[in-house]
Amino acid sequence: MQDLNTSSFIVLGLVAQLGEATSYDLKTCADNSVGFFWNFSRASLYKEPARLVDFGLLNERQETDGRRRRLYTLTPDGQKALSTWLDTRTDGESEIRDIGLLKLFFAANGSQEALDTLITDQIAAHTRQLETYRTIEVELAGKPDCRFDAAALHMGLLYEQMSIEFWSDLARKQLKVAL
Amino acid sequence: MQDLNTSSFIVLGLVAQLGEATSYDLKTCADNSVGFFWNFSRASLYKEPARLVDFGLLNERQETDGRRRRLYTLTPDGQKALSTWLDTRTDGESEIRDIGLLKLFFAANGSQEALDTLITDQIAAHTRQLETYRTIEVELAGKPDCRFDAAALHMGLLYEQMSIEFWSDLARKQLKVAL
DNA sequence: GGTGCCATGTAACGAGTTACATGATTTG
DNA sequence: CAAATCATGTAACTCGTTACATGGCACC
Numbered sequence: 499m500q501d502l503n504t505s506s507f508i509v510l511g512l513v514a515q516l517g518e519a520t521s522y523d524l525k526t527c528a529d530n531s532v533g534f535f536w537n538f539s540r541a542s543l544y545k546e547p548a549r550l551v552d553f554g555l556l557n558e559r560q561e562t563d564g565r566r567r568r569l570y571t572l573t574p575d576g577q578k579a580l581s582t583w584l585d586t587r588t589d590g591e592s593e594i595r596d597i598g599l600l601k602l603f604f605a606a607n608g609s610q611e612a613l614d615t616l617i618t619d620q621i622a623a624h625t626r627q628l629e630t631y632r633t634i635e636v637e638l639a640g641k642p643d644c645r646f647d648a649a650a651l652h653m654g655l656l657y658e659q660m661s662i663e664f665w666s667d668l669a670r671k672q673l674k675v676a677l
Numbered sequence: 678m679q680d681l682n683t684s685s686f687i688v689l690g691l692v693a694q695l696g697e698a699t700s701y702d703l704k705t706c707a708d709n710s711v712g713f714f715w716n717f718s719r720a721s722l723y724k725e726p727a728r729l730v731d732f733g734l735l736n737e738r739q740e741t742d743g744r745r746r747r748l749y750t751l752t753p754d755g756q757k758a759l760s761t762w763l764d765t766r767t768d769g770e771s772e773i774r775d776i777g778l779l780k781l782f783f784a785a786n787g788s789q790e791a792l793d794t795l796i797t798d799q800i801a802a803h804t805r806q807l808e809t810y811r812t813i814e815v816e817l818a819g820k821p822d823c824r825f826d827a828a829a830l831h832m833g834l835l836y837e838q839m840s841i842e843f844w845s846d847l848a849r850k851q852l853k854v855a856l
Numbered sequence: 857g858g859t860g861c862c863a864t865g866t867a868a869c870g871a872g873t874t875a876c877a878t879g880a881t882t883t884g
Numbered sequence: 885c886a887a888a889t890c891a892t893g894t895a896a897c898t899c900g901t902t903a904c905a906t907g908g909c910a911c912c
Contacts, residue, residue: 511783584787590802594714596771604690608763623769
Protein backbone atom coordinates (compact mmCIF):
# COMPACT_ATOMS: atom_id res chain seq x y z
CA MET A 499 0.00 0.00 0.00
CA GLN A 500 2.97 2.29 -0.48
CA ASP A 501 1.19 4.04 -3.34
CA LEU A 502 1.72 7.27 -1.51
CA ASN A 503 3.76 9.79 -3.40
CA THR A 504 4.77 13.34 -2.77
CA SER A 505 1.39 14.68 -3.86
CA SER A 506 -0.27 12.44 -1.31
CA PHE A 507 1.73 13.97 1.50
CA ILE A 508 1.13 17.47 0.30
CA VAL A 509 -2.60 16.81 0.46
CA LEU A 510 -2.32 15.18 3.89
CA GLY A 511 -0.24 18.10 5.09
CA LEU A 512 -2.64 20.69 3.78
CA VAL A 513 -5.64 18.96 5.31
CA ALA A 514 -3.74 18.73 8.58
CA GLN A 515 -3.21 22.46 8.55
CA LEU A 516 -6.74 23.40 7.45
CA GLY A 517 -8.59 20.98 9.72
CA GLU A 518 -11.56 20.37 7.42
CA ALA A 519 -11.30 21.35 3.81
CA THR A 520 -12.79 20.96 0.36
CA SER A 521 -10.67 20.43 -2.71
CA TYR A 522 -11.27 24.04 -3.53
CA ASP A 523 -9.91 25.10 -0.17
CA LEU A 524 -6.84 22.99 -0.76
CA LYS A 525 -6.21 24.63 -4.10
CA THR A 526 -6.64 28.13 -2.71
CA CYS A 527 -4.36 27.40 0.21
CA ALA A 528 -1.73 25.74 -1.96
CA ASP A 529 -1.69 28.59 -4.44
CA ASN A 530 -0.66 30.93 -1.69
CA SER A 531 1.87 28.75 0.01
CA VAL A 532 3.43 25.49 -1.02
CA GLY A 533 2.38 26.02 -4.63
CA PHE A 534 5.02 28.67 -5.03
CA PHE A 535 7.72 26.09 -5.14
CA TRP A 536 5.78 22.90 -5.86
CA ASN A 537 2.94 23.45 -8.24
CA PHE A 538 0.21 21.08 -9.35
CA SER A 539 -3.06 21.35 -11.15
CA ARG A 540 -6.47 21.83 -9.64
CA ALA A 541 -7.60 18.47 -10.93
CA SER A 542 -4.99 16.70 -8.82
CA LEU A 543 -6.55 18.16 -5.72
CA TYR A 544 -9.82 16.49 -6.60
CA LYS A 545 -8.34 13.16 -7.58
CA GLU A 546 -5.79 12.69 -4.84
CA PRO A 547 -8.12 13.14 -1.85
CA ALA A 548 -10.42 10.47 -3.31
CA ARG A 549 -7.49 8.07 -3.40
CA LEU A 550 -6.56 8.90 0.17
CA VAL A 551 -10.12 8.19 1.28
CA ASP A 552 -9.79 4.74 -0.30
CA PHE A 553 -6.62 4.21 1.68
CA GLY A 554 -8.39 5.21 4.87
CA LEU A 555 -6.20 8.22 5.41
CA LEU A 556 -8.90 10.85 4.95
CA ASN A 557 -12.54 11.04 5.99
CA GLU A 558 -15.04 12.34 3.49
CA ARG A 559 -18.28 14.07 4.42
CA GLN A 560 -20.54 15.32 1.65
CA GLU A 561 -22.96 18.17 2.18
CA THR A 562 -26.56 17.14 1.65
CA ASP A 563 -27.72 20.37 0.10
CA GLY A 564 -26.35 23.38 -1.75
CA ARG A 565 -23.21 22.57 -3.60
CA ARG A 566 -22.98 19.13 -2.05
CA ARG A 567 -19.29 19.70 -1.53
CA ARG A 568 -16.97 17.04 -0.20
CA LEU A 569 -15.25 17.94 3.05
CA TYR A 570 -12.12 16.08 4.05
CA THR A 571 -10.50 15.55 7.42
CA LEU A 572 -7.53 13.49 8.54
CA THR A 573 -8.14 10.05 10.00
CA PRO A 574 -5.81 8.79 12.74
CA ASP A 575 -4.12 6.65 10.09
CA GLY A 576 -3.71 9.74 7.94
CA GLN A 577 -2.09 11.60 10.79
CA LYS A 578 0.20 8.65 11.33
CA ALA A 579 1.14 8.42 7.64
CA LEU A 580 2.02 12.10 7.64
CA SER A 581 4.25 11.92 10.67
CA THR A 582 5.89 8.73 9.45
CA TRP A 583 6.78 10.55 6.25
CA LEU A 584 8.19 13.42 8.25
CA ASP A 585 10.25 10.95 10.27
CA THR A 586 11.72 9.38 7.14
CA ARG A 587 15.12 10.70 6.24
CA THR A 588 15.55 12.58 3.02
CA ASP A 589 18.53 13.08 0.81
CA GLY A 590 18.89 16.46 -0.74
CA GLU A 591 17.99 15.80 -4.35
CA SER A 592 16.31 18.91 -5.58
CA GLU A 593 15.38 20.18 -8.97
CA ILE A 594 15.23 23.74 -10.16
CA ARG A 595 12.77 23.68 -13.00
CA ASP A 596 13.36 27.03 -14.58
CA ILE A 597 12.83 27.53 -18.31
CA GLY A 598 15.08 30.57 -18.28
CA LEU A 599 18.01 28.54 -16.99
CA LEU A 600 17.39 25.91 -19.64
CA LYS A 601 17.45 28.50 -22.38
CA LEU A 602 20.67 29.90 -21.00
CA PHE A 603 22.10 26.42 -21.08
CA PHE A 604 21.36 26.14 -24.79
CA ALA A 605 21.90 29.79 -25.65
CA ALA A 606 24.86 29.03 -27.91
CA ASN A 607 22.35 27.73 -30.46
CA GLY A 608 20.42 30.99 -30.65
CA SER A 609 20.99 34.63 -31.47
CA GLN A 610 22.72 37.26 -29.40
CA GLU A 611 19.46 39.18 -29.35
CA ALA A 612 17.62 36.20 -27.88
CA LEU A 613 20.21 35.95 -25.13
CA ASP A 614 20.03 39.64 -24.27
CA THR A 615 16.24 39.50 -24.15
CA LEU A 616 16.34 36.41 -21.99
CA ILE A 617 18.57 38.09 -19.45
CA THR A 618 16.44 41.22 -19.30
CA ASP A 619 13.21 39.24 -18.97
CA GLN A 620 14.59 37.02 -16.25
CA ILE A 621 15.68 39.95 -14.15
CA ALA A 622 12.24 41.48 -14.51
CA ALA A 623 10.39 38.27 -13.74
CA HIS A 624 12.41 37.43 -10.65
CA THR A 625 12.09 40.98 -9.40
CA ARG A 626 8.34 40.71 -9.74
CA GLN A 627 8.25 37.41 -7.91
CA LEU A 628 10.40 38.80 -5.13
CA GLU A 629 7.88 41.58 -4.62
CA THR A 630 5.08 39.02 -4.37
CA TYR A 631 6.96 37.08 -1.73
CA ARG A 632 7.72 40.24 0.25
CA THR A 633 4.01 41.05 0.32
CA ILE A 634 3.16 37.59 1.58
CA GLU A 635 5.92 37.76 4.16
CA VAL A 636 4.40 40.88 5.67
CA GLU A 637 0.99 39.20 5.81
CA LEU A 638 2.44 36.13 7.53
CA ALA A 639 4.42 38.13 10.05
CA GLY A 640 1.32 38.70 12.19
CA LYS A 641 0.41 35.02 12.46
CA PRO A 642 2.42 33.20 15.12
CA ASP A 643 1.46 29.64 14.07
CA CYS A 644 2.86 30.05 10.59
CA ARG A 645 6.54 29.67 11.42
CA PHE A 646 7.08 26.87 8.93
CA ASP A 647 5.22 28.57 6.16
CA ALA A 648 7.40 31.56 6.91
CA ALA A 649 10.59 29.53 6.85
CA ALA A 650 9.79 27.96 3.50
CA LEU A 651 8.71 31.31 2.13
CA HIS A 652 11.98 32.74 3.25
CA MET A 653 13.70 30.19 1.06
CA GLY A 654 11.65 31.46 -1.88
CA LEU A 655 12.79 34.97 -1.10
CA LEU A 656 16.42 33.96 -0.98
CA TYR A 657 16.06 32.12 -4.26
CA GLU A 658 14.62 35.14 -6.02
CA GLN A 659 17.32 37.40 -4.65
CA MET A 660 19.97 34.98 -5.79
CA SER A 661 18.40 34.72 -9.24
CA ILE A 662 18.33 38.47 -9.64
CA GLU A 663 21.99 38.66 -8.71
CA PHE A 664 22.86 35.82 -11.04
CA TRP A 665 21.14 37.28 -14.10
CA SER A 666 22.29 40.81 -13.31
CA ASP A 667 25.80 39.52 -13.16
CA LEU A 668 25.41 37.99 -16.63
CA ALA A 669 24.07 41.30 -17.89
CA ARG A 670 27.08 43.12 -16.49
CA LYS A 671 29.45 40.70 -18.11
CA GLN A 672 27.64 41.11 -21.44
CA LEU A 673 27.80 37.44 -22.18
CA LYS A 674 28.26 36.77 -25.91
CA VAL A 675 26.82 33.98 -28.00
CA ALA A 676 29.89 33.88 -30.22
CA LEU A 677 33.34 34.67 -28.97
CA MET B 678 1.95 20.32 -34.58
CA GLN B 679 2.93 22.26 -31.47
CA ASP B 680 3.30 19.03 -29.56
CA LEU B 681 6.76 20.19 -28.60
CA ASN B 682 7.27 20.48 -24.90
CA THR B 683 10.22 21.28 -22.73
CA SER B 684 11.62 17.77 -23.05
CA SER B 685 11.58 18.12 -26.80
CA PHE B 686 13.76 21.20 -26.66
CA ILE B 687 16.12 19.63 -24.21
CA VAL B 688 16.64 16.77 -26.65
CA LEU B 689 17.04 19.14 -29.59
CA GLY B 690 19.50 21.21 -27.60
CA LEU B 691 21.53 18.20 -26.52
CA VAL B 692 21.70 16.86 -30.07
CA ALA B 693 22.75 20.30 -31.26
CA GLN B 694 25.63 20.27 -28.80
CA LEU B 695 26.72 16.69 -29.43
CA GLY B 696 26.44 16.75 -33.22
CA GLU B 697 25.49 13.13 -33.69
CA ALA B 698 24.31 11.16 -30.72
CA THR B 699 22.58 8.01 -29.55
CA SER B 700 19.99 8.01 -26.81
CA TYR B 701 22.66 6.64 -24.55
CA ASP B 702 24.93 9.58 -25.35
CA LEU B 703 22.10 11.94 -24.56
CA LYS B 704 21.53 10.35 -21.19
CA THR B 705 25.20 10.43 -20.29
CA CYS B 706 25.55 14.03 -21.34
CA ALA B 707 22.37 15.08 -19.54
CA ASP B 708 23.38 13.38 -16.33
CA ASN B 709 26.46 15.53 -16.16
CA SER B 710 24.90 18.81 -17.14
CA VAL B 711 21.31 19.83 -17.56
CA GLY B 712 20.12 16.83 -15.56
CA PHE B 713 21.35 18.44 -12.38
CA PHE B 714 18.51 20.87 -12.38
CA TRP B 715 16.06 19.25 -14.79
CA ASN B 716 16.01 15.52 -14.46
CA PHE B 717 14.23 12.94 -16.58
CA SER B 718 14.37 9.21 -16.98
CA ARG B 719 16.44 7.27 -19.45
CA ALA B 720 13.35 5.95 -21.17
CA SER B 721 12.32 9.49 -22.11
CA LEU B 722 15.53 9.87 -24.04
CA TYR B 723 14.56 6.89 -26.17
CA LYS B 724 10.95 7.90 -26.68
CA GLU B 725 11.33 11.59 -27.33
CA PRO B 726 13.88 11.37 -30.19
CA ALA B 727 11.54 8.97 -32.00
CA ARG B 728 8.78 11.57 -31.78
CA LEU B 729 11.09 14.27 -33.06
CA VAL B 730 12.01 12.10 -36.04
CA ASP B 731 8.29 11.85 -36.84
CA PHE B 732 8.10 15.61 -36.74
CA GLY B 733 11.03 15.91 -39.12
CA LEU B 734 13.19 17.66 -36.55
CA LEU B 735 15.77 14.91 -36.20
CA ASN B 736 17.41 12.53 -38.66
CA GLU B 737 17.78 8.94 -37.62
CA ARG B 738 20.52 6.65 -38.92
CA GLN B 739 20.67 3.11 -37.67
CA GLU B 740 23.89 1.14 -37.67
CA THR B 741 23.70 -1.99 -39.79
CA ASP B 742 25.86 -4.15 -37.56
CA GLY B 743 27.02 -4.45 -33.97
CA ARG B 744 24.55 -2.86 -31.61
CA ARG B 745 22.46 -1.42 -34.44
CA ARG B 746 22.29 1.80 -32.52
CA ARG B 747 20.21 4.73 -33.66
CA LEU B 748 22.18 7.88 -34.26
CA TYR B 749 20.39 11.20 -34.32
CA THR B 750 21.29 14.50 -35.91
CA LEU B 751 19.43 17.79 -36.21
CA THR B 752 17.57 18.52 -39.43
CA PRO B 753 17.38 22.12 -40.66
CA ASP B 754 13.81 22.21 -39.32
CA GLY B 755 15.09 20.95 -36.00
CA GLN B 756 17.69 23.69 -35.87
CA LYS B 757 14.98 26.21 -36.70
CA ALA B 758 12.63 24.86 -34.01
CA LEU B 759 15.38 25.18 -31.44
CA SER B 760 16.26 28.75 -32.29
CA THR B 761 12.60 29.73 -32.49
CA TRP B 762 12.18 28.40 -28.97
CA LEU B 763 15.20 30.38 -27.83
CA ASP B 764 13.72 33.48 -29.45
CA THR B 765 10.43 33.06 -27.62
CA ARG B 766 10.16 35.15 -24.50
CA THR B 767 9.87 33.43 -21.16
CA ASP B 768 8.33 34.52 -17.94
CA GLY B 769 10.18 33.55 -14.82
CA GLU B 770 7.97 30.82 -13.42
CA SER B 771 10.29 28.42 -11.73
CA GLU B 772 9.78 25.60 -9.35
CA ILE B 773 12.08 24.35 -6.64
CA ARG B 774 11.16 20.74 -6.19
CA ASP B 775 12.88 19.93 -2.96
CA ILE B 776 11.47 17.31 -0.62
CA GLY B 777 13.38 18.80 2.29
CA LEU B 778 11.66 22.14 1.87
CA LEU B 779 8.29 20.41 1.69
CA LYS B 780 8.96 18.60 4.93
CA LEU B 781 9.97 21.83 6.55
CA PHE B 782 6.74 23.34 5.36
CA PHE B 783 4.75 20.66 7.14
CA ALA B 784 7.12 20.19 10.05
CA ALA B 785 4.58 21.36 12.58
CA ASN B 786 2.83 18.01 12.15
CA GLY B 787 5.88 15.99 13.10
CA SER B 788 8.22 15.58 16.01
CA GLN B 789 11.02 17.84 17.15
CA GLU B 790 13.43 15.02 16.51
CA ALA B 791 12.26 14.70 12.90
CA LEU B 792 12.83 18.40 12.38
CA ASP B 793 16.32 18.33 13.87
CA THR B 794 17.27 15.35 11.72
CA LEU B 795 15.86 17.02 8.64
CA ILE B 796 17.97 20.09 9.17
CA THR B 797 21.15 18.10 9.76
CA ASP B 798 20.55 15.90 6.73
CA GLN B 799 19.82 18.82 4.46
CA ILE B 800 23.01 20.59 5.40
CA ALA B 801 24.96 17.40 4.69
CA ALA B 802 23.23 16.71 1.39
CA HIS B 803 23.65 20.22 0.02
CA THR B 804 27.26 20.28 1.10
CA ARG B 805 27.84 17.07 -0.81
CA GLN B 806 26.12 18.41 -3.90
CA LEU B 807 28.16 21.60 -3.70
CA GLU B 808 31.33 19.53 -3.77
CA THR B 809 30.11 17.69 -6.87
CA TYR B 810 29.44 20.96 -8.65
CA ARG B 811 32.84 22.32 -7.68
CA THR B 812 34.49 19.28 -9.22
CA ILE B 813 32.58 19.72 -12.44
CA GLU B 814 33.35 23.42 -12.49
CA VAL B 815 37.04 22.70 -12.45
CA GLU B 816 36.67 20.23 -15.31
CA LEU B 817 34.71 22.73 -17.38
CA ALA B 818 37.13 25.57 -16.78
CA GLY B 819 39.51 24.28 -19.42
CA LYS B 820 36.92 24.07 -22.18
CA PRO B 821 36.29 27.42 -23.86
CA ASP B 822 33.11 26.43 -25.72
CA CYS B 823 31.29 25.52 -22.54
CA ARG B 824 30.47 29.04 -21.36
CA PHE B 825 26.75 28.35 -21.13
CA ASP B 826 27.15 25.05 -19.39
CA ALA B 827 29.41 26.90 -17.00
CA ALA B 828 26.93 29.70 -16.47
CA ALA B 829 24.09 27.31 -15.70
CA LEU B 830 26.35 25.25 -13.47
CA HIS B 831 27.27 28.39 -11.60
CA MET B 832 23.60 28.81 -10.80
CA GLY B 833 23.62 25.33 -9.31
CA LEU B 834 26.58 26.29 -7.16
CA LEU B 835 24.88 29.43 -5.92
CA TYR B 836 21.77 27.44 -5.13
CA GLU B 837 23.65 24.92 -3.03
CA GLN B 838 25.52 27.64 -1.17
CA MET B 839 22.28 29.41 -0.46
CA SER B 840 20.65 26.20 0.74
CA ILE B 841 23.49 25.48 3.10
CA GLU B 842 23.19 28.96 4.57
CA PHE B 843 19.43 28.63 4.83
CA TRP B 844 19.47 25.34 6.70
CA SER B 845 22.44 26.32 8.84
CA ASP B 846 20.57 29.41 9.85
CA LEU B 847 17.61 27.26 10.95
CA ALA B 848 19.99 25.09 12.93
CA ARG B 849 21.43 28.13 14.68
CA LYS B 850 17.97 29.39 15.56
CA GLN B 851 17.04 25.98 16.93
CA LEU B 852 13.61 26.08 15.36
CA LYS B 853 11.01 24.41 17.57
CA VAL B 854 8.01 22.38 16.54
CA ALA B 855 5.99 23.59 19.51
CA LEU B 856 6.37 27.08 20.92
C1' DG C 857 -35.14 36.70 -12.47
C1' DG C 858 -31.36 37.06 -15.63
C1' DT C 859 -26.36 37.40 -16.14
C1' DG C 860 -21.91 36.51 -14.99
C1' DC C 861 -18.71 34.69 -12.05
C1' DC C 862 -17.55 31.28 -8.48
C1' DA C 863 -17.09 26.65 -7.35
C1' DT C 864 -17.00 21.76 -8.34
C1' DG C 865 -16.38 17.75 -10.75
C1' DT C 866 -14.83 14.27 -14.43
C1' DA C 867 -13.22 12.03 -18.76
C1' DA C 868 -9.80 11.63 -21.96
C1' DC C 869 -5.32 12.35 -23.08
C1' DG C 870 -0.27 12.64 -22.91
C1' DA C 871 3.99 12.50 -20.66
C1' DG C 872 7.29 10.19 -17.94
C1' DT C 873 8.64 6.32 -14.98
C1' DT C 874 9.38 1.47 -13.56
C1' DA C 875 10.24 -2.81 -14.67
C1' DC C 876 11.29 -6.02 -17.88
C1' DA C 877 14.06 -8.01 -21.46
C1' DT C 878 18.01 -8.80 -24.27
C1' DG C 879 22.20 -8.32 -27.04
C1' DA C 880 27.28 -6.54 -27.28
C1' DT C 881 31.52 -5.80 -25.47
C1' DT C 882 35.16 -6.19 -22.36
C1' DT C 883 37.99 -8.45 -19.00
C1' DG C 884 40.06 -12.04 -16.48
C1' DC D 885 35.14 -18.62 -23.16
C1' DA D 886 32.63 -17.35 -18.97
C1' DA D 887 31.20 -13.66 -16.24
C1' DA D 888 30.36 -9.12 -15.57
C1' DT D 889 29.14 -4.95 -17.18
C1' DC D 890 27.76 -1.78 -20.70
C1' DA D 891 24.34 -0.41 -23.84
C1' DT D 892 19.82 -0.49 -25.88
C1' DG D 893 15.11 -0.97 -26.33
C1' DT D 894 10.01 -1.51 -25.15
C1' DA D 895 5.49 -2.46 -22.70
C1' DA D 896 2.66 -1.40 -19.07
C1' DC D 897 1.37 1.60 -15.79
C1' DT D 898 0.84 5.83 -13.02
C1' DC D 899 0.52 10.46 -12.57
C1' DG D 900 -0.86 14.93 -13.76
C1' DT D 901 -2.81 17.98 -17.04
C1' DT D 902 -6.17 19.99 -20.45
C1' DA D 903 -10.50 20.46 -21.77
C1' DC D 904 -15.03 19.90 -21.02
C1' DA D 905 -19.30 20.31 -18.45
C1' DT D 906 -22.49 22.04 -15.13
C1' DG D 907 -24.78 23.86 -11.08
C1' DG D 908 -24.88 27.31 -7.27
C1' DC D 909 -24.57 32.00 -5.76
C1' DA D 910 -24.37 37.01 -5.76
C1' DC D 911 -25.51 41.15 -7.68
C1' DC D 912 -28.05 44.19 -10.61
